[in-house]
Amino acid sequence: MKLNGLIAHLLFYPYWVSPRRRDHHRRSFQAKAISPDLVGIFFEDISYAADGGLYGELIQNRSFEYAATEHITWNSISFWTLATHGDSKGSLAIDMGAPVHPNNPHCVVVKIDNPGDGVGLVNSGFDGIPVRAGEKYDVSFFARQCHMDNPWDWKSTIEGHPMPVTVILEAKDGKSLGEASFEIAGYDWKRQAGEIIAAGTDDAAHFVLLAKKKGGRRPRRNFALPAQDLSRSTERPARRPRASHRRP
DSSP states (O other): OHHHHHHHHHHHHHHHHHHHHHHHHHHHOOOOOOOTTOOOOOOOOOTTSTBTTTBOOOSTTTTSOOOTTTOTTOOTTTTEEEEEOTTOEEEEEEEOSSOSBTTBOOEEEEEEEEOTTOEEEEEOBTTBEEEOTTOEEEEEEEEEEEEESSTTSGGGOOTTOOEEEEEEEEOTTSOEEEEEEEEEOSSSOEEEEEEEEOSSOEEEEEEEEEEOSSEEEEEEOOOOTTSOOEEEOTTSOOOOOOOOOOOO
């Protein structure tokens, strides 16, 4: 009986003294005054709160620099897909030869085997690109020619044979909301820039870049501003209303 009483005493003793300890510490704590001039900001990058949100970017993975170190499923071609219109045929490949800038070593090579109605790239932005009728959208990119026709054919010379390229803001149903035309000429990287005035409204449009001749080119989506981007015209602040954010 004495042993049992001793065990019970040891078990319950800490609970008897612990409240007193807490009271003692509370009484000895000295509070400090907080300055009324002290302010703070909390920002958490959830979903598209940063890119595509506060920073009104419309193209996702615009520089082909997404990597698995940011998200395990990401790579240089993430959020870009091959566009083939009509009976066209082609392919995409990531390349690191002769980059436009050391800070952006990746580019995509678009090979056009059969131009059909156009071969190129599609990007849906951050869960769709919000387009508003009547608004102006600035589009720019770097690109250069690799070859025309077949790469090892004598006809493959690019001199005097520029590659026609069309950039389209395409609605969910495939209808064109506006477009701009460019010509890619020469082996050297050149910046292309234009403007699209939207003819319609769509909350989830696509950015489409199409080439319409047989050959190969390297469009360089190096959107490190101010070099190039797809955004609303500077006549109005660039912003991106959420259609439903997320990256470099």
